[in-house]
Amino acid sequence: MFLDAPSVERLIEAFRKLPGVGKRSAERYALHLLSAPEEDALFLSEAVRTARERVTTCSICCDLTETDPCALCTASDRDRSTICVVERPAAVMAIEKGGTYRGVYHVLHGALSPLDGIGPDELTVGRLMKRIEAGGVSEVIVATNATAEGEATALYLSRQIGERGIAVSRIAHGVPMGGGLEYADDVTLSHALQGRTRL
Amino acid sequence: MNLVELNCDGFRSLSGLCFKPAPGVNIIRGHNAQGKTSLLEALLFAATSKSHRTSQETDLVQHGAREFHVAARVQRSDREVAIEVNWWQGVKRVRVNGLALSRVSDLLGKINVVFFSQEDVGLVRGSAAQRRRFLDMELSQLMPGYLHALQQYRQVVRQRNELLRGGRRPDPDLLGAWDEQLGTHGSVLMEERRRFVESLAGPAQEAYGQVAQGERLQVAYRPDLRDGVPFTEVLAASRDSDIRQGMTTRGPHRDDLEFLVDGEPARHFASQGQQRTAVLALKLAELELVRDRAGEYPILMLDDVLSELDTKRSRRLFSVVRCGAQCLMTTTDLGSQDALFGAECVYFLIRNGQLVRQ
Numbered sequence: 222m223f224l225d226a227p228s229v230e231r232l233i234e235a236f237r238k239l240p241g242v243g244k245r246s247a248e249r250y251a252l253h254l255l256s257a258p259e260e261d262a263l264f265l266s267e268a269v270r271t272a273r274e275r276v277t278t279c280s281i282c283c284d285l286t287e288t289d290p291c292a293l294c295t296a297s298d299r300d301r302s303t304i305c306v307v308e309r310p311a312a313v314m315a316i317e318k319g320g321t322y323r324g325v326y327h328v329l330h331g332a333l334s335p336l337d338g339i340g341p342d343e344l345t346v347g348r349l350m351k352r353i354e355a356g357g358v359s360e361v362i363v364a365t366n367a368t369a370e371g372e373a374t375a376l377y378l379s380r381q382i383g384e385r386g387i388a389v390s391r392i393a394h395g396v397p398m399g400g401g402l403e404y405a406d407d408v409t410l411s412h413a414l415q416g417r418t419r420l
Numbered sequence: 421m422n423l424v425e426l427n428c429d430g431f432r433s434l435s436g437l438c439f440k441p442a443p444g445v446n447i448i449r450g451h452n453a454q455g456k457t458s459l460l461e462a463l464l465f466a467a468t469s470k471s472h473r474t475s476q477e478t479d480l481v482q483h484g485a486r487e488f489h490v491a492a493r494v495q496r497s498d499r500e501v502a503i504e505v506n507w508w509q510g511v512k513r514v515r516v517n518g519l520a521l522s523r524v525s526d527l528l529g530k531i532n533v534v535f536f537s538q539e540d541v542g543l544v545r546g547s548a549a550q551r552r553r554f555l556d557m558e559l560s561q562l563m564p565g566y567l568h569a570l571q572q573y574r575q576v577v578r579q580r581n582e583l584l585r586g587g588r589r590p591d592p593d594l595l596g597a598w599d600e601q602l603g604t605h606g607s608v609l610m611e612e613r614r615r616f617v618e619s620l621a622g623p624a625q626e627a628y629g630q631v632a633q634g635e636r637l638q639v640a641y642r643p644d645l646r647d648g649v650p651f652t653e654v655l656a657a658s659r660d661s662d663i664r665q666g667m668t669t670r671g672p673h674r675d676d677l678e679f680l681v682d683g684e685p686a687r688h689f690a691s692q693g694q695q696r697t698a699v700l701a702l703k704l705a706e707l708e709l710v711r712d713r714a715g716e717y718p719i720l721m722l723d724d725v726l727s728e729l730d731t732k733r734s735r736r737l738f739s740v741v742r743c744g745a746q747c748l749m750t751t752t753d754l755g756s757q758d759a760l761f762g763a764e765c766v767y768f769l770i771r772n773g774q775l776v777r778q
Contacts (some may be wrong), residue, residue, distance in 0.1 A: 333597065335582035340594065369469040369575040369601060377597035 229255065281352065283328045283345040285310045291326060293317075300324045302359040306349065306378060308332050308366055316364070324362070327352065332370040333377060341377070353382060360388040367394055421496045421532065421729050422746045423463065423719055430440050430488035431465075432458040433773040440777075441748060442766040445741060448750045449778075450770035456750035459770065460535065460721045463748070466503045467531040469514060472507040472539060477507060494531050497716045501530050528561055532710050532718030536703045536725055543702065544679050544686050551677040552564075555613050558706070562616070562713065566737060569608035573672070576601045581667045589663055602671060603651035609672040610643050616676065617641035624698075625707035631729075631736045632697050636682055638705035639702065644674035673748040700737070707745060726751050 229251060236247035254262040278284065279291035283388070286292070293299060293313075303324030307313055313326050329344040341347070352358065363384050365371035379389040395413040396405045422443045428434040433455045450456045461471055461480075471480060473778050481488050487508040494501045504515045514521045516530055561569040580598040583590045621639045628637035645654055653672070655662075658670050679686040679698045686698050703720075710718045720741065726734045726749075741747050742764070754769075767778040 333579075333594070335579050339593075369579065371574050371575075372601055373579065373597040374598075376600050377593055380593040380596060408565060411565050 223263065253377055256314045278328075278330075282326045283330065283348060284313050284326055285328075298323070303362065304349070304358055304360075305350065305362045305364050307364050308371060308374070312364060316336055329365070331376065332365055332368070332374040336404075344374075346378070346381070347380075352384060353387060360390065360392050364392045382397060421422045421501075421716055421719060422496050423492060423748070424495050424500075425491075425493040426459070426463055426466070427489070427491040428459070428462045429434045429490075430482045430485045431462050431490055432482060434458055434462065435482065437773065437775055439775055441746065441767070443746055445738075445747045445749065445765040446768065447765050448748065448768045448770055448775075449752070449754050450750070451752060451754075454770045455773040455775075456752075457537075457723050457772055458773075459775070460537075460748060460750065462490045462721050463492055463719070463721065464533060464535050466490045466505055467527075467533045469505065469512065469527050472535060472537045477512065479512070481507065485628075492531065492714075494719070497754055503527070503530060506683055528662065529714070532714050533721060534707045534710060534718050535721045535723070536700060537723045540699050540703070541692075541696055543677075543699050544690070548674075548676040552673075552675055555616065555675075559616055561611055562709075565608065566612050569605045569612075573602065573605035573609060576605065577668050577671070577673055578701050579670065584668070595659070599652055599655045602655065602668070606645075606651055606672045610645065610675070613672070613675065614641050614643070619709060620702065620705045623631060623708045624701045627704035627740060628697060628701035630740045631701065631733050632770075633736065635694070637686075637701055638678075638680040640678045642676040643676050644672060644676075646672055652672060653710050691727050693730065693733065696725075697733060700725060704740060707743075717743070720745045722730070722749045724750050724752065726753065 232254070233244075233247045236242050236250045237244065242250070254265065259387060264372045266321055275287045276285050277287075277289055279286045279289055279294055281290045281294040284291055284293070300323050304327050305316065305322060306327045308329050308331060309314070310328055313328060316322050316326075327345070327349045329346065329349075331339055331344050333339060333341070333344070353361070361378070363375040363378055365374045375391055379391075382389050393416055394409065395416060396402060396409060402410065423439075423441055426437075426441075428437045428439075437455075437459070439459060448456050457473075461473060465471055465480070471477075474480065487506070489504070489506050491502070491504045494503075500517075502517050506513045506515075512524070514524060514527055516527070521527055543554055556566075556570055560570065576598055580595070580602065583595060583598065609667060617639060618641075624639050625637050628635065645651060654670050662669050666731040677688075679695075681690045681694050681698065684690070686695055690698065700722075703722075707718060707720055722741075725737070729737065741749075769776050769778050
């Protein structure tokens with residue numbers, strides 16, 4: 222397409238590697254940056270560079286952070302005896318938005334998936350077990366995704382942690398709050414019925 | 421429900437075709453390769469957006485053409501349903517009563533059909549995989565939760581097989597995490613399959629008895645796992661052989677459906693006519709099952725069903741078919757049915773894709 226500009230092709234390729242970006246969007250982003258004021262374009266490259274340089278994973282919970290250990294792991298008002306295990310940093314943000322969880326987190330950075338070559342060693346399971354062995358943990362809440370892979374990860378963790386006499390729980394699956402039942406998909410609804418609680 | 425009108429344009433060999441069947445039994449006659457099966461296939465396509473003969477939609481378009489249109493108007497007990505399918509160079513647009521459907525799966529159930537095709541005889545004669553596909557397809561349409569369990573189960577089997585591949589001996593806790601899920605989803609599959617086959621077996625036996633008097637058909641679900649033994653125990657017992665073979669050797673992905681005629685497995689011992697009658701009985705049972713669910717009979721399509729049945733069986737089939745469902749039946753026999761079926765049928769002749777009412 223840009224016969225004379227392999228650097229533009231490279232830029233488009235770079236955008237295409239991002240999740241959810243197809244060929245068309247990648248071209249739009251690339252052309253936008255090239256026609257935008259130079260400082261805007263360089264601001265993006267600078268922002269990417271700075272974030273990459275400053276952000277590491279927390280040595281305790283493995284979440285993304287600029288300070289190690291992260292703010293959640295060092296906060297004085299968090300209950301360190303409860304660990305919520307999630308697949309991705311985005312899940313931590315989602316639960317924090319809810320504002321009711323007072324425990325701490327552990328980010329696995331994925332879920333078990335033999336087809337993708339991901340076993341416990343590719344995740345941060347070892348670090349989680351060390352945290353538990355260090356003591357002071359009474360409950361582990363497994364909040365991995367409701368997929369076959371997330372479920373397998375939850376079951377595996379419950380086997381590993383349960384042996385140590387620590388309570389392991391799984392988050393509930395059900396209907397969204399404030400929504401009519403008629404808008405829930407039928408699979409979610411039948412799970413919600415199976416997981417009903419007594420009033 | 422009754423098909424009132426079917427229009428096909430550019431669908432296989434059919435162009436400018438307008439088919440207006442009557443309620444009750446309609447017989448479409450024609451020599452081979454005149455478009456009889458294509459006519460039924462067109463209605464199946466309007467009802468399900470699928471063909472029974474091909475998964476390649478480009479096979480459906482007339483040679484040299486770029487597009488086809490199929491429109492079906494159906495009178496249900498309480499409303500009229502008009503479905504239009506327009507296919508243009510690989511893009512399919514479906515409209516129901518003039519409104520475009522965003523998801524093709526929303527089409528299911530607007531028109532109910534039960535279709536007996538030449539390929540269906542493979543249900544008795546063919547592989548267990550074919551019979552499982554029949555169970556999975558029917559149950560996915562009838563039970564919304566079934567499809568989810570099936571997809572999850574298949575994914576877990578793929579993941580577990582990957583773990584077992586190449587004779588590796590995986591961590592038992594790791595294997596156990598997948599085993600437990602096989603149990604959860606597998607038990608849903610087995611339970612629904614059992615219930616479905618049970619509800620089908622009675623009506624199938626009855627229909628078979630009516631067509632083949634004096635013979636008895638049994639349809640039985642043959643799960644790979646025996647009743648009452650927990651799946652996880654079976655998996656634990658077969659773990660060594662699973663590791664040796666590098667795959668999951670036990671579970672509902674090995675289930676089968678068995679047809680017995682007078683107590684003997686129909687797959688090996690039944691004649692062609694008996695096998696055909698058995699599949700036919702299954703379809704007639706499905707007719708009753710769909711009626712229970714939808715509140716009225718679906719449209720019954722029988723493609724060349726008479727070709728391997730003797731006169732007695734054909735005649736009796738005919739009395740069963742007159743249950744009240746609209747029936748579209750094709751045959752290559754151009755004359756002799758008059759005496760068999762009497763005057764209640766409406767006859768059509770198809771030649772080179774052109775249809776005339778006789």
